[in-house]
Each structure stands twice: as structure tokens, then as C-alpha cells.
Amino acid sequence: MRVSQIRIPVDGLPTQWFNIVPALPEPLPRPKDPDEGPSRLGQLQRIFLSSMLEQESSQQPLIAIPEEVRELLVQAGRPRPLYRAYRLEQRLGVGRGVRLYYKREDLSPTGSHKVNTALAQVYFASKEGKKRVITETGAGQWGSALAYAAGLLGLECTVYWVRHAMEMKPQRLALMKLYGADVAASPSSRTECGRRLSSANHSHPGSLGIAISEAIEDTLRSEDAVYCLGSVLNHVLMHQTIIGLEAMKQFELVDDYPTLMIACLGGGSNFGGFTLPFIAEQLKGKNETRFLAAQSEAAPNLIKGEYRYDFGDYAEHTPLMKMFTLGHKAEMHPIYADGLRYHAAAPLISLLRSLRVVEATAFPMGEREVFEAARLFTQAEGFLPAPESAYAVKAAVDEARRLKRDGGEAAIAFNISGHGFLDLDSYEKVLFQ
Amino acid sequence: MRVSQIRIPVDGLPTQWFNIVPALPEPLPRPKDPDEGPSRLGQLQRIFLSSMLEQESSQQPLIAIPEEVRELLVQAGRPRPLYRAYRLEQRLGVGRGVRLYYKREDLSPTGSHKVNTALAQVYFASKEGKKRVITETGAGQWGSALAYAAGLLGLECTVYWVRHAMEMKPQRLALMKLYGADVAASPSSRTECGRRLSSANHSHPGSLGIAISEAIEDTLRSEDAVYCLGSVLNHVLMHQTIIGLEAMKQFELVDDYPTLMIACLGGGSNFGGFTLPFIAEQLKGKNETRFLAAQSEAAPNLIKGEYRYDFGDYAEHTPLMKMFTLGHKAEMHPIYADGLRYHAAAPLISLLRSLRVVEATAFPMGEREVFEAARLFTQAEGFLPAPESAYAVKAAVDEARRLKRDGGEAAIAFNISGHGFLDLDSYEKVLFQ
Numbered sequence: 001m002r003v004s005q006i007r008i009p010v011d012g013l014p015t016q017w018f019n020i021v022p023a024l025p026e027p028l029p030r031p032k033d034p035d036e037g038p039s040r041l042g043q044l045q046r047i048f049l050s051s052m053l054e055q056e057s058s059q060q061p062l063i064a065i066p067e068e069v070r071e072l073l074v075q076a077g078r079p080r081p082l083y084r085a086y087r088l089e090q091r092l093g094v095g096r097g098v099r100l101y102y103k104r105e106d107l108s109p110t111g112s113h114k115v116n117t118a119l120a121q122v123y124f125a126s127k128e129g130k131k132r133v134i135t136e137t138g139a140g141q142w143g144s145a146l147a148y149a150a151g152l153l154g155l156e157c158t159v160y161w162v163r164h165a166m167e168m169k170p171q172r173l174a175l176m177k178l179y180g181a182d183v184a185a186s187p188s189s190r191t192e193c194g195r196r197l198s199s200a201n202h203s204h205p206g207s208l209g210i211a212i213s214e215a216i217e218d219t220l221r222s223e224d225a226v227y228c229l230g231s232v233l234n235h236v237l238m239h240q241t242i243i244g245l246e247a248m249k250q251f252e253l254v255d256d257y258p259t260l261m262i263a264c265l266g267g268g269s270n271f272g273g274f275t276l277p278f279i280a281e282q283l284k285g286k287n288e289t290r291f292l293a294a295q296s297e298a299a300p301n302l303i304k305g306e307y308r309y310d311f312g313d314y315a316e317h318t319p320l321m322k323m324f325t326l327g328h329k330a331e332m333h334p335i336y337a338d339g340l341r342y343h344a345a346a347p348l349i350s351l352l353r354s355l356r357v358v359e360a361t362a363f364p365m366g367e368r369e370v371f372e373a374a375r376l377f378t379q380a381e382g383f384l385p386a387p388e389s390a391y392a393v394k395a396a397v398d399e400a401r402r403l404k405r406d407g408g409e410a411a412i413a414f415n416i417s418g419h420g421f422l423d424l425d426s427y428e429k430v431l432f433q
Numbered sequence: 434m435r436v437s438q439i440r441i442p443v444d445g446l447p448t449q450w451f452n453i454v455p456a457l458p459e460p461l462p463r464p465k466d467p468d469e470g471p472s473r474l475g476q477l478q479r480i481f482l483s484s485m486l487e488q489e490s491s492q493q494p495l496i497a498i499p500e501e502v503r504e505l506l507v508q509a510g511r512p513r514p515l516y517r518a519y520r521l522e523q524r525l526g527v528g529r530g531v532r533l534y535y536k537r538e539d540l541s542p543t544g545s546h547k548v549n550t551a552l553a554q555v556y557f558a559s560k561e562g563k564k565r566v567i568t569e570t571g572a573g574q575w576g577s578a579l580a581y582a583a584g585l586l587g588l589e590c591t592v593y594w595v596r597h598a599m600e601m602k603p604q605r606l607a608l609m610k611l612y613g614a615d616v617a618a619s620p621s622s623r624t625e626c627g628r629r630l631s632s633a634n635h636s637h638p639g640s641l642g643i644a645i646s647e648a649i650e651d652t653l654r655s656e657d658a659v660y661c662l663g664s665v666l667n668h669v670l671m672h673q674t675i676i677g678l679e680a681m682k683q684f685e686l687v688d689d690y691p692t693l694m695i696a697c698l699g700g701g702s703n704f705g706g707f708t709l710p711f712i713a714e715q716l717k718g719k720n721e722t723r724f725l726a727a728q729s730e731a732a733p734n735l736i737k738g739e740y741r742y743d744f745g746d747y748a749e750h751t752p753l754m755k756m757f758t759l760g761h762k763a764e765m766h767p768i769y770a771d772g773l774r775y776h777a778a779a780p781l782i783s784l785l786r787s788l789r790v791v792e793a794t795a796f797p798m799g800e801r802e803v804f805e806a807a808r809l810f811t812q813a814e815g816f817l818p819a820p821e822s823a824y825a826v827k828a829a830v831d832e833a834r835r836l837k838r839d840g841g842e843a844a845i846a847f848n849i850s851g852h853g854f855l856d857l858d859s860y861e862k863v864l865f866q
Contacts, residue, residue, distance in 0.1 A: 001500050004508050005443055010436055067434050074438050075520070076815060077540075087508070087585065107510075107540065109815040111854070151812040152520065171857035177865055178811050378611050379584040382509060382542040421544070421854035424604035432610055 006082040006101075006250045013070055013079050014249075016062040018241040020276045020348065021234060023061060023283055028234075028351055029322035030057075032309065040319040047219045047227040051124045055235035063238065065120075072119040072152065073242065080104050080243075082250035082413075088380040092400050097409035099256065100400060102393075103247050103274065105417045106383055110175070112339075112418030113270050114145035114230050117239035121228045122149035132156040132225040134218050136186065136211030138165055139338035140172040141386075141418060142230030147181035158225075160186040160214045164205035165338070172422050186211040193217055209314030216317055231267030232312055232321075232346045240273020243415065248277055251413075258289055258413035260399060264391040265293035265302065265360070266339050268346030270417040276348070279357055292399075293349070293360040294391035296340045296367075298333040301326050302353050302360035310344055324350040333365050336426035337387035361395055370394045371430040374420070386418035387426055439515040439534075439683045446503055446512050447682075449495040451674040453709045453781065454667060456494060456716055461667075461784055462755035463490075465742065473752040480652045480660040484557045488668035496671065498553075505552040505585065506675065513537050513676075515683035515846075521813040525833050530842035532689065533833060535826075536680050536707065538850045539816060543608070545772075545851030546703050547578035547663050550672035554661045555582035565589040565658040567651050569619065569644030571598055572771035573605040574819075574851060575663030580614035591658075593619040593647045597638035598771070605855055619644040626650055642747030649750055664700030665745055665754075665779045673706020676848065681710055684846075691722055691846035693832060697824040698726035698735065698793070699772045701779030703850040709781070712790055725832075726782070726793040727824035729773045729800075731766040734759050735786050735793035743777055757783040766798050769859035770820035794828055803827045804863040807853070819851035820859055 021028055033039050044053065055063060065073075085100035094100075105113040125133050133150050136159070137143030143159040150157035159176060163185040166173055176183050186206045187194035191214040197204050219227040229236060251257050261278060263271040275291045282289060293302055305324035312318035314328055325344035326332075332341045345353065352358045363370050367387070374390035376397065377383070385393055396414040403410055420427065454461055466472050477486065488496060498506075518533035527533075538546040558566050566583050569592070570576030576592040583590035592609060596618040599606055609616050619639045620627035624647040630637050652660040662669060684690050694711060698704040708724045715722060726735055738757035745751035747761055758777035759765075765774045778786065785791045796803050800820070807823035809830065810816070818826055829847040836843055853860065 001507075002504055003443055004504070005510070007440075007443055009442070010438055010440055071435055071437070074434075074436055075516075077438070077514075081510070083508075109817075148815055152815050170861065171854075174857040174861040174865065175817065175854075178808055178817065178860060180812050375611055379613050382581055382585050384542075384608065384611065419854075421604075421608075421852075422857075424607040424855075427611060428603065428607040432607065 014245040031319035106419035110144040118145040118149035147179035151179035157181040160211040162206040231269040237272035243273040244277040262414040268349040294395040300362035384420040447678040464752035539852035543577040551578040551582035580612035584612035590614040593644040664702040670705035676706040677710040695847040701782040727828040733795035
């Protein structure tokens with residue numbers, strides 16, 4: 001029997017997160033305050049959990065996953081399978097030397113990898129005595145994941161959701177409400193910042209910068225609340241390494257090893273989570289794997305960005321971080337894969353890019369060819385990827401076709417970071433209209 | 434560590450389907466032709482696969498699952514986990530003696546248990562040299578599952594979809610098209626029957642009866658096509674026993690055994706798939722488990738139906754089958770859990786009901802209390818059930834609350850037959866408007 005599904009047992013779930021920071025060949029540039037204005041670093045201390053700030057700057061290579069968090073990850077369905085894509089290989093007609101694999105984060109309860117860090121963050125919030133978690137969301141994947149985690153742990157959850165994005169996604173809004181979250185269209189009437197903008201314009205479309213401002217204002221005035229972030233930061237990427245650590249065990253089971261790893265990249269938590277454990281092995285000289293980030297031409301931060309200090313957000317609330325950035329005020333064309341629209345890549349990924357460990361490719365904003373690759377994958381393998389994940393599929397399919405033409409061996413591993421059940425309108429528009 | 438997820442390894446996937454027919458205490462009444470009109474039994478021979486007709490009347494207690502079908506079931510993610518619902522138990526505040534378990538068919542690629550039989554049927558179609566599978570669909574779950582299976586195996590798939598249902602579900606339509614299916618709004622211009630109706634009224638809303646007529650007409654005139662059905666028939670229920678067979682192994686792993694099994698029931702394939710292997714043990718005197726079907730008051734066939742010969746469809750295309758039926762021309766109130774709106778229960782389940790092995794309960798058509806139970810489940814366990822599955826959740830929650838009040842021990846197992854990501858509009862309407 002040809003077994004496409006590669007599983008590790010439940011008790012094979014990793015017991016430690018992987019922290020690449022101490023293994024880096026040069027120190028990770030630290031965040032800093034801008035020359036003018038209030039101290040952003042000082043504000044971080046007030047709005048984040050102390051345990052998260054500790055993880056953020058930890059020099060420990062492995063950090064124990066608390067037993068309660070492991071229970072939550074198992075509840076969320078982990079470990080998730082790795083698949084050998086026999087059926088896709090067959091459709092592509094690649095030779096025996098080309099092996100395709102994909103990891104199934106689409107099996108997440110909310111539909112994306114974001115739950116991996118949401119569960120950890122809400123657990124630590126609860127442990128530090130917080131009663132409420134606060135965040136902002138753009139595409140909505142992060143807001144759903146935090147709402148889910150808060151629901152499970154019985155904490156309150158407030159999500160400031162960019163109004164125009166929220167109005168386009170009534171189903172995802174219903175999902176957040178089902179989990180019990182309190183969702184505010186941003187700008188809202190709950191904060192000074194929001195009231196100022198919405199009193200001038202009741203149907204103000206909002207922006208991620210405004211939503212961040214509202215979330216931070218709400219956190220600062222609430223004793224028992226904490227602010228949570230779903231990407232970019234070291235500790236978020238570290239929580240996501242559960243993906244790559246599982247994949248490593250799964251490759252051992254089938255006695256193979258990826259020669260090329262592909263994940264889509266907006267801010268970098270999905271890409272980092274999948275690749276960092278393998279990148280660390282490369283830094284020790286143990287592999288020659290290529291690590292390829294799949295991006296959109298709407299936000300090709302690793303390709304067209306400059307490696308310099310920049311704010312993480314439009315409204316300049318965050319400290320300055322050294323990142324490949326298109327500029328924190330950059331205007332980015334709307335695309336269906338909204339999760340890939342971020343102006344900069346996480347500091348960790350950016351450093352690795354500057355060291356030429358990480359490669360990147362970007363696909364056109366029309367998205368037709370990306371959605372076509374997703375259609376091929378869906379018919380061959382049966383699973384519907386999120387539009388973001390479709391970028392990884394496209395990059396993998398391109399590489400497989402190149403190898404078919406030019407010859408060569410490869411084990412290509414890509415990550416299906418989420419499912420597309422809440423994105424079928426986008427598929428309809430791109431492929432069938 | 435408290436492990437909520439109970440898994441069997443991939444190579445623990447059952448190797449045989451379970452056929453309860455030879456174990457029944459009295460013979461299953463055979464389908465028969467009505468006194469008047471053409472022979473429906475004769476027509477079955479022309480539109481169904483011979484291997485399916487053979488399975489339909491088999492007296493073998495166990496039927497080997499072909500290796501290729503087992504590969505497909507593994508590709509689709511099987512075996513699926515059974516969960517101990519620790520978090521739901523905690524929210525309900527039940528005592529230590531009350532244990533809740535649920536099986537996760539919501540992990541299906543298309544979102545429901547229907548893929549289990551779709552993969553088998555399309556495999557056998559391919560083996561018998563067919564190039565195309567044809568069906569009709571109402572709610573759309575069966576159409577998606579058949580489209581998915583045909584996509585994987587490279588067969589063509591034609592779905593006649595009741596027009597008014599299709600128009601309400603653009604996302605599910607996009608999903609079927611992504612799998613490569615050819616979807617016709619019924620009545621269509623492709624068949625004589627359809628043309629007759631749609632020429633008189635271009636926006637004819639259609640009905641399941643009309644869609645069946647179209648699918649059968651299309652099959653009869655096509656040499657290399659076959660007609661497929663997603664519920665009611667013996668072989669369909671048998672393909673679904675993979676659910677119960679897996680659950681049986683999973684209960685062995687945790688050294689427990691269900692004292693009450695609950696599944697929602699429309700035609701009966703989900704209920705039968707989950708319970709039949711356990712019901713067979715009861716027929717051998719090995720357990721005293723209760724088997725409870727969760728229904729809607731819109732279609733309480735096991736409760737208000739009569740046990741008699743009736744047609745399986747409005748248009749009288751099928752042979753007469755002995756079933757608990759509300760009458761094949763019964764009008765049923767629309768509900769969001771559309772998959773539960775069927776006038777009769779499968780002959781197998783109906784016989785077991787007449788023998789008092791199967792119990793049934795029905796919930797009000799307003800569906801509010803059912804959706805409330807689903808909300809509780811979603812917040813406690815993190816998974817969003819399909820509206821149909823929410824009926825099983827509701828029945829399980831009611832029973833747990835009763836035990837909390839009255840005392841007593843129980844191991845309650847229920848089946849989450851599908852996910853609700855394509856039903857969030859229904860959740861919004863029932864809970865938030």
C-alpha cells in the first residue's frame with residue numbers, strides 16, 4: 001500500500017520550542033527607539049506579557065513547552081500530518097527523483113497556523129492573571145485564532161478589525177463571534193483615537209495602523225488585559241517552530257530530507273515556523289537545503305525591500321526593528337491573499353535573508369496563476385488551500401516543472417498554512433468570472 | 434498530560450467494511466417494484482455499478498476494502514481521531530462518571546462524512562471502465578464529495594443541483610467547480626425532463642425529484658457513465674462503517690466502551706456508519722448500548738413515520754423500500770440543517786428501529802437550541818460543527834445535563850459528521866440576528 005500520509009503519534013509532539021537566536025552566525029539586531037517621540041520600548045513593557053518579552057530576547061536554544069500548552073496543541077489536532085504528494089507528482093509527470101511533500105496546517109480548527117501561537121499566548125496570559133486578550137486583525141485569520149484560543153481557555157477577547165476588511169468577511173466575523181469574541185469595527189467608538197476618526201466619518205474604512213492604535217489604547221487603560229501579536233516577533237516565530245519540528249520527525253520516519261523548503265511569507269511566522277529548525281541545521285553545516293519564501297508582487301519585502309530599521313506599523317507605535325522593508329507607509333495593492341500584504345519581514349527572517357540563507361520569489365498581483373496552481377493541487381490532492389498557501393503551492397509546482405524539464409533530483413517540502421473554505425468567493429472571482 | 438485526542442496509526446485503518454445484513458435477527462425486507470409502471474428494479478441494473486448492486490445484497494459479514502480504496506481513505510486523512518471531550522465535560526460540570534467522546538468526520542476534505550462512500554463508489558466506477566459519475570444533490574454535501582472523489586481519480590463528474598439550493602450556496606458551487614465537476618442547475622437544458630420544465634419557467638426553483646429524474650435520464654443515455662447515491666442504500670451505509678470500526682478500535686485504546694451513541698439522521702448513512710458495528714455487538718448480546726438518532730421536527734421520519742413500503746424519491750424513480758417514512762410526497766419545512774430533511778430512514782436503520790434497537794429524538798424547526806449547543810461545543814472544544822452535526826451535539830449535551838441532574842454513569846459518543854465553515858451564514862442568522 002502506498003501511504004501518502006506521514007504521521008507521528010500524539011506523544012511524539014515536540015516538548016520544546018526551537019529558538020534560533022543563539023545559533024545565528026551574527027547577533028540579531030535589537031529593536032530600538034526612534035530618536036524622537038515617546039519610548040516604544042517602554043510601552044512594550046506595559047502592554048505585553050512579561051513571559052513573552054522574556055521569550056522574545058531569550059538566548060536559550062530550546063524552550064520547554066508547558067504541559068498545558070502541549071495539551072492545547074493536541075486538542076487543536078496536533079501533531080499534524082506531512083503528506084507525500086504522490087498524486088500531484090503524477091499529474092505533473094515528474095520523474096522518480098522528484099519528491100513533493102506538504103505539511104497540513106490547513107487542519108487547524110480556525111483554518112490557519114495562527115492557532116499555534118494564539119494558544120501559547122492566551123495560556124501565558126491566563127497564567128499571568130490576565131482576564132482579557134486584545135488584538136487587531138486585518139485579513140481576520142489572526143483575530144479568529146486568538147478568539148478561538150480565548151474561547152478554549154475562558155478568557156475574554158477583544159478584536160479591533162479594520163472596518164472595510166470586516167465588512168467583506170461576514171462569515172469570518174460570525175466565526176469570531178461564535179468563539180465568544182467581542183469584535184469592534186475599527187475605527188470604533190471605544191477609544192479616543194477611534195472616536196476622533198469615526199465622529200468625523202461614520203463609515204471610515206479604517207486601517208491596520210488605526211486598529212493597532214485602538215488595541216494599544218484599550219490595553220493601556222485596562223489593568224487585567226494584555227496585547228497580543230500574531231506575527232513578526234521572535235516569540236511568535238518560535239511558537240510556530242512546532243510545525244518544522246514535527247516535519248523533521250516526519251522526514252526521519254520516511255528516511256528522506258528536504259532539499260528545498262517553501263512557505264508563503266507576509267510577516268514571516270508561517271515561513272519561520274516551517275523552516276527555522278532546518279535552517280539551524282544548515283548553519284551547523286548539516287544540510288544544503290534551499291529555503292524559498294513565496295511572496296506577492298504586492299508586497300515583495302524580501303525582494304524589493306531595504307534591510308534597515310523601520311517601524312512595524314503605519315502609525316509608528318512599535319519600536320524600530322531591523323527588517324527588509326518596503327517602508328512602513330508603503331501603499332500595497334489589494335490582493336485576495338491579504339495575509340501576505342505586509343511591508344516588512346520579521347527581523348529573524350530578514351537577518352537570514354541578508355546572510356543569503358533565505359531566497360524569495362514573488363508572483364503577480366492578478367493572482368490567476370497562483371489560483372490555477374491551487375486548483376491543480378485541490379484536484380490532485382483533494383485539499384483546498386488558503387489563497388496565501390496557494391503561493392507556496394505555485395512555487396513548488398514551478399520548481400517541480402523546472403526539474404522535469406532540466407532534470408535533477410529534489411525533495412520539495414511546502415507548507416499549506418491554512419484552508420480556503422472561507423475564501424471560496426475569491427476562488428470564484430479569480431477562476432470562474 | 435491529559436490527552437484528549439485518541440488516534441489509531443495509519444496502518445490501523447480497517448481492512449474490511451462491516452455488513453450488518455447477515456447479523457440481523459430477521460431478514461431485511463427486499464426492495465420491490467410497485468404494481469404499476471415500469472420496473473424500477475430493472476432500471477437499477479442499468480444505472481448502477483454491478484459491484485455496488487452486489488454489495489447491496491451481499492450476505493458476507495465483512496467485505497474487503499480494496500487496497501486502492503484504503504490508499505484513498507488515507508489520502509483523505511483517515512483514520513480520523515476520536516476525542517475525549519474533557520473541556521465540554523468541564524463546562525457542563527458533569528461528574529466523573531459521565532464521559533463524553535466525539536468522532537471527527539469534520540476533518541473530511543470536503544467537510545462531511547460523505548467522502549467515505551464517494552471514494553469507494555468512484556473507485557469501483559473507474560474499475561468497471563466508467564468515465565463519468567452522475568448524481569443529484571440538495572444541500573450540496575454529497576455533490577461536493579462526489580466531485581472531490583472524481584477529481585482525485587480523474588473521472589468526469591456531473592452534478593444536477595436543485596436550482597434554488599444552488600443559488601443560495603455560491604461558495605459550495607465554487608468548491609465543486611474547483612474539483613472539476615460539471616454542475617448543472619436543475620431543471621437544466623440538458624435533459625428532456627429538464628427542458629420541459631425550464632422552457633415553461635426559466636427560473637424554475639427545481640426539486641430533488643426533478644434533479645434525480647435528470648441524473649437518471651443522463652445516465653441512461655450515456656454508455657460510459659454511472660449513477661451514484663450518497664445515502665439510504667445498504668452499500669452506502671456499509672462504506673460508512675469505517676467510522677464506527679475506527680471508533681471501536683479507539684475505545685479499546687482507552688479501555689472504555691460507549692453506553693450511548695448519538696448521530697444525526699436524515700437518510701441514515703452517518704448514523705449507520707457510526708453505530709452499525711456497535712449495534713451488531715448488541716445483537717450478539719455483547720453490550721447494552723443505547724443508539725440515539727438526532728432528528729429535526731421538520732423530518733422526524735423515525736418518530737412520526739410509518740414502517741411501510743414507500744418510494745425513495747418524490748418522482749417515484751426508485752423501487753419501493755420498506756422504511757419508516759413520512760410519505761414520499763411529504764412537504765417538509767425548510768431548515769438550515771438541510772441534510773436532515775429526508776422523508777424516510779434507510780431500510781437498515783428502519784428495520785432496527787422497528788426492533789427497538791434504535792431510538793430517536795427530534796428538535797424544533799427554529800433550530801435556536803441546536804445552534805446554541807453548537808456554540809457551546811465550539812467554544813469548549815474549538816471545532817465548528819455543521820448544522821446537521823449540531824443536532825448530535827444537542828442530544829449529547831441534553832443527555833449529559835440530565836445525568837448531571839439525576840446522577841448516573843455514562844460514556845456518551847457522538848459523531849461530528851461535518852464542519853460548518855460553509856454554514857456560517859446560517860449560524861449568523863440563527864444566533865446573531
